[in-house]
Amino acid sequence: MEKTMPHEPGTSGTARPRWLGYALATALLWGVWGAFAGLPSQHGFPETLVYVVWALTMVPPALFVLARAGWRVRRDRIAVAYGLAIGLLGAGGQMVLFYAVKAGPAYLIFPLISLSPVITIVLSYVFLHERTGAMGMTGIVLAVCALPLFDFNPGGAPRQYGLWFVLALAVLVAWGLQAYFIKLANARMDAESIFFYMTASALLCIPVALAMTDFSQPINYGPSGPLLAAVTQVLNAVGALTLVYAFRHGKALTVSPLVNAGAPLLTTVIAMALAATVPGGYRLAGIGLSLAAALFLALQADDGAAPQESTQGA
Numbered sequence: 001m002e003k004t005m006p007h008e009p010g011t012s013g014t015a016r017p018r019w020l021g022y023a024l025a026t027a028l029l030w031g032v033w034g035a036f037a038g039l040p041s042q043h044g045f046p047e048t049l050v051y052v053v054w055a056l057t058m059v060p061p062a063l064f065v066l067a068r069a070g071w072r073v074r075r076d077r078i079a080v081a082y083g084l085a086i087g088l089l090g091a092g093g094q095m096v097l098f099y100a101v102k103a104g105p106a107y108l109i110f111p112l113i114s115l116s117p118v119i120t121i122v123l124s125y126v127f128l129h130e131r132t133g134a135m136g137m138t139g140i141v142l143a144v145c146a147l148p149l150f151d152f153n154p155g156g157a158p159r160q161y162g163l164w165f166v167l168a169l170a171v172l173v174a175w176g177l178q179a180y181f182i183k184l185a186n187a188r189m190d191a192e193s194i195f196f197y198m199t200a201s202a203l204l205c206i207p208v209a210l211a212m213t214d215f216s217q218p219i220n221y222g223p224s225g226p227l228l229a230a231v232t233q234v235l236n237a238v239g240a241l242t243l244v245y246a247f248r249h250g251k252a253l254t255v256s257p258l259v260n261a262g263a264p265l266l267t268t269v270i271a272m273a274l275a276a277t278v279p280g281g282y283r284l285a286g287i288g289l290s291l292a293a294a295l296f297l298a299l300q301a302d303d304g305a306a307p308q309e310s311t312q313g314a
Helices: 018-036 047-057 059-068 077-103 106-113 116-127 134-150 163-186 191-204 206-212 223-249 252-275 281-299
Strands: none
Touching: 018 223, 018 252, 047 059, 047 077, 047 191, 047 206, 047 223, 059 191, 059 223, 077 106, 077 163, 077 191, 077 206, 106 134, 106 163, 116 134, 116 163, 116 252, 134 252, 134 281, 163 191, 163 223, 163 252, 191 206, 191 223, 223 252, 252 281
């Protein structure tokens, strides 16, 4: 029988709660990953194969946390349902995104998808009855306003709203629901089992990614292809793990906007440094709003996360 996770002194008052550390770690990992994630495809390694590499990089962190947990995996119907729902929503959203970016303009698709925390926030507010103080709410609003600005490009040619718009909305809903279900599942099962099912779902979708790959085109199998993809995607995989723990110890209402605003903020800063350029007005506005949002969310005193289930988490 696993022991109940005690309420730690660092989860309330003036001390910084545990969720904040995990959320910031996720933003850091995903921010660095985002700055370099496009390099393998730029060097001739298809995005569908990048997905395959990402799914494989999920395995080492999954094995690590399962070893720490004594190789125990929840196998009841509720755990399997939650785990597969989380994993398939994430992997399925990525698959749909492949089609969306081929059918429509990336400069409109990615700002739209970046609003997925709105789905998580609304569901957490209505069904989980999560609440936050004035500073936290201010941070949420600023983060949601900042998200579309990082990829917004009004100079692009006008495009008609067609299939790409429907596909982008599908990804938005899938990833918003995924974050909500991660929080929901953390109240019913341990974080290690959640990540196990996320990994299993990612691996199950590998045949789909391979079927979507055009092997008739030249593919770079050298170091700048799969090896570079592995180096970058391991950041993505570990970030997914720290996100599960962030949702375990904190509210989806605050975790989701902080991570989804912080990661593109860091990506933009790194891209600026590498290119030695200053971004346009929209991205600068996004940077400013994200910094303000992170400050408000970090300073908001945690008045208690959702009760933890009697399972041990990191």
